[in-house]
Amino acid sequence: MRQTDNAAPSGCCASDPDSTSEADSCCSAKETDDGERKSLGTDKQNMVEYAIHGMDCPSCAATIEKGLRKTSGIQSVQVSYGTGKMAVGVEDATIDKQIPGRVQKLGFKAEPLHATQSTETYQIDGMDCGSCAVTIEKHLIKNPSVHDVSVNFSTGKMHLDHTTNPKDIVKEVQKAGFNASLDTREQQSEPSSDRKKNVFSTTSLSGVFLGFGFIGSFTPISPDIMTALYAMAILIGGAKPVKSGFYAIKSGSLDMNVLMASAAIGAAFIGEWLEGAMVVWLFALGNTLQNKSVERTRNSIRDLMNLAPSEATVKSGEQLVRKAVEDVAVDDVIVVKPSEKIPLDGEIVSGSSSINQAPITGESLPVDKQQDDMVYAGTFNENGSLEIRVTKLVDDTTIANIIHMVEEAQEQKAPTEAFIDRFANVYTPIVFALAISVMVFPPLFGVGAWGDWLYKGLALLVVACPCALVISTPVSIVSAIGNAAKNGVLIKGGTFLEKAASIKAMVFDKTGTLTEGKPKVTNVISNMNDRNDLIAIARTIEAHSTHPIAQAITTYADERAIGMKEGGAFKTITGKGAQATIDGMEYFAGNPALFHDMNGLPQEMEKQIDALQENGNTLVIIGTRFDILGIIAVADTVRSITVKAIQTLRRTGMKEMVMLTGDNDGTAKKIADETSVNRYFADLLPEDKVTAIKKLQGEGQRVAMIGDGMNDAPALATADLGIAMGGAGTDTAMETADIVLMADNLEKLPHTIRLSRKARNIIKQNVWFSLLTKVAALVLIFPGILTLWMAVLSDTGAALLVILNSMRLLKQT
Known part of the structure; x- marks a missing residue:
């Protein structure tokens, strides 16, 4: 049906009632943007702009504004929720280095715009969940040499703007209980496994002592020896969480390492050595399994890096020389033989072949390529030998851009993830305080023994870890975006x-x-004596247009060897056509509406136009201001x-x-x-x-x-x-x-929609599973049904199940 009603809402504020929040945010954005122009346009030299990540409603913008206005040296702040940007007026240029850290403390991320970045990227190893990332951020931001830091648990990367030696940064991260290394192409494609081996051996050794102690309980071995075995298990397996927990507390955060270390130390304090050793070992084992699982999701995008060959065959005169792709320059000619991968983006200068472009575009069938066609690094040459002129360096190829943009996308927090992070920041301290209250107040008022309530409080500490909940969203998003990239879809x-x-x-x-998008001429109706003259005039008018219909007329003329006339004063008439002056007279080529606006169309021609349009043709009428010279019908397939x-x-x-x-x-x-x-x-x-x-x-x-x-x-x-x-x-x-x-x-459009809906469903499953697991554990603590080791198992087990559930998105088809 034809839509003739052009009435539409004047803006998103007029949207449906179900979209109230979006409408409000849009209105807020407009008001804020106006405010920016009024209040911030006076002193542009001291203005700094940032992209703000993590806002999910206009109130977030207000929170950032209020928080920053309290900072000395900041003259004005305007945050636009609609555009995700912030403009800050500062007294001097040194203050802008402090702003990202201030915004980070408010629960958001600020990324400078229009500035030269001295940011380095590090690969972080040993993070157990998102709270570890927070601990590293808070620890490093206190270093005066660090201006901005962002750690992403999902991708295992840290972006750092600093003025000190990278070795010092690595040492600072190690102090917090983690490993860091500068991110390079080689490290991305072949992640180091040294740290993983160390973690696994520590977990194994702790398990050995735990096992010997447990077996000893069935033998006449001395209780002191059993206690010593359990103590060794706690010391070996608990070294990392205790170290990380210390720096978490020092940084002002309560992460899972703090809670688990407190539970293990508390269990030993009340004489529950077996429970303490079991807590440490299950926690370490769970984290090892989690790390292995999350690493698989991270590798889903790293695998793309291995698609393009590391070497290329370069044509040098009559010689063929093998070179590393990093050493190949733009305009070099490379030779790709049948059954080889194309190493760099380029244009075919000789040869033809079928190219499997699935790694880039996700297309199920190979695409025929010939001279002057573009080809992309990482795609597969199925037959014919090709000579390709390189058009992009290795770091600028299409696949390199895809990898870069996907990694950036994976690090951006979705609204659901941002909300859960803020919820966890409130939830954890509250449950921690509740655990302390359970340990102290009941026995203080004579209700039960101190040992019983201390045990229940320790179990509550373990249950307080929101690890599964915090992981529920980011791992799902990383998996889904990685899946999409492998299928030729880039989700930002x-x-x-x-x-x-x-x-x-x-x-x-x-x-x-x-x-x-490649229409062809289907019919030509000429009122001129020479039909070729009509086509020549049309070609002359359309010569300066890149519109597909203009190109169809040019192609039609080329096929019949009909040249152009001498013309000038070319002009585009937006939405209606074009005009040119030929032999001193104005000629027009356009749709019927153009000629209706000038002098109208003859009734007989109206009938011809209706008949052609009913058959699906798009019409180009050729004429002057006074005469209609003919009609060219064009149709697309x-x-x-x-x-x-x-x-x-x-x-x-x-x-x-x-x-x-x-x-x-x-x-x-x-x-x-x-x-x-x-x-x-x-x-x-x-x-x-x-x-x-x-x-x-x-x-x-x-x-x-x-x-x-x-x-x-x-x-x-x-x-x-x-x-x-x-x-x-x-x-x-x-x-x-x-x-x-x-x-x-x-x-790939249906795949994208299916994948997004599957991701939404899995995120919902993960969130509800995490919450229900916590509620069930809390309920079972007070009757004494839930033991300390069961609490650890429920926490680490829930986190592992959430990760495995999210990883199903990697296989979604």
């Missing part, structure tokens, strides 16, 4: 993964998205994968498929029928696409817009989720959209 962060799961309406741009993709989307539960096009109603209807799109908006000018998106949002829909990432940028930005198609080799598409389909078709 957990926020967009969550948004994709709630999309109910898919909006497609027609040309180049649903269709091939639907992509072979489009119908299948839309049918699959319907099976995922997508409610509405919408097409946007500037074409006439007849063409739009034909394409809609062919693709099974159930709604379309025709005769749209570029700005009308934004209005159409807002109209759908005003109807209560959560809208995803799929386009090419360039021409559709305003509509992509207006939609709840912007999806760009054909990102391989297109930097603009990779930069502008929230999600990028690397292939130039919709093949």
Whole structure:
């Protein structure tokens, strides 16, 4: 059906009642942005801008503003929730180094914009959960040489802006009980296992002493020897958590190491040596298994680094020389033989072949390539020998950009993750205080023995660890984003993964998205004596246009060897056509609306136009201000994968498929029928696409817009989720959209929606499982059913099950 109602809400504030929070945030963003211009535009030299990560509502912006305004040297603060940016007015340039740390203490992350970064990346080994990351951050931020630090448990990386020696940073991290090493390409592709071996041997040795002590309980061995064996198990297995716990307390945080160390020491204090040793060993074993499992999710993206060969065969005169890819320069010619991987991005200068591009685009079938076509590092040359002119250095290849952007995306906190982190920051101190109260107050008032209540309090300390809850979201997001990257889909962060799961309406741009974007001339109707003159005039007018219809006319003329005329004064008429001056006269090429606006169209021609449009043709009318010279009919073809993709989307539960096009109603209807799109908006000018998106949002829909990432940028930005198609080799598409389909078709769109919904469901499962496990453990403590070692098992077991559940996303198809 044709949409003729152009009325649409004036902004997101007019959205449906279910989207109140988003509408509010959008309004807040607009107000804040206006405030920025008014209050911060006076002293631009002392202004510093930051990207703020972790905000999930406008009140977060207010929290940051209030917190920073108390800092001396800061003149003004404006935080925009809508854009995720903060502008700070400072007295001098030295204060801006303190701002990221201040924001971090408020529970968010500030990343400087428009500044030269001296940030180093370190690989951190030995973290058990997100609380360990917090401990490292708080410990390092107190160092005067450290200006900014961010540790991400999910990816195992630390980003640090500092002015000291990297060796000193490594030592500081080791003090906190962890290992750090500068992140290099070699380390990423082959992670060191020294630390893991050390942890495992420590866990094993602790287990041996625990086992000997336990076996000794069935023999006439001296109780003192058994106690000594248990004590050795506690000392060996508990060294790391005690050390890490000490620095956590020193840094002002209560992480799981603090709680577990307190439980083990407390158990030994009340004479429960077996319980204390069991706590330490189960905790160490659980962390070892967790580390191994989480490392698998981290390796899911590191595996992409090994796709591209480390060496290339470079053509030097008549010689072929093997070189490391790092030593190959732009414009060098490399030779790739059949059954070899392509080492660098480049353009084919000689040869033809079928290329398996699945590592980059996720396409299921090889793509035929010939001279002048682009090829990408990491893809597989199936047959023919190729000579390729290198266009990008090893660090700038498409696959290198994908890896970089995916790692950045994995480090961005989704709203759910940010909320759970804040919840855990409140939950842990409260339960810790409750545990202390349970140990002290009941026996103090004569209710039960001190030993019994101390034991229950220690069990409560163990239960207080929110490890499974904190891990529940980030590991799921890392797994899902890694899966997507391997399937040729780039998801920019957990926020967009969550948004994709709630999309109910898919909006497609027609040309180049649903269709091939390569229309062909199907009919030429000429009122001139020489039909070739009409085509020559049309070619001359369209010569300066890159529009697909203009290119179709140029191709048609080339095929018939029809040249251009002498022309000048070329001008584009937005949304309607183009004009040029030929032999001193103005000529126009455009849609019927252009000529309606000038002098109208003859009635007979109106009938011809209607007949052609009903058959799905897009029309280009050629004429002057006074005469119509002829009509050129152009038609586009639907992509072979489009119908299948839309049918699959319907099976995922997508409610509405919408097409946007500037074409006439007849063409739009034909394409809609062919693709099974159930709604379309025709005769749209570029700005009308934004209005159409807002109209759908005003109807209560959560809208995803799929386009090419360039021409559709305003509509992509207006939609709840912007999806760009054909990102391989297109930097603009990779930069502008929230999600990028690397292939130039919709093949992986259903997979993206299924993956996002699966991720949402698994996150919900993890959160509820974590909470219910805690509640059950709490209930069983006070009747004395839950022992100390059972409490540890429930905590580490729950964390391990949550990780394993999240890892199912790595295999989602």
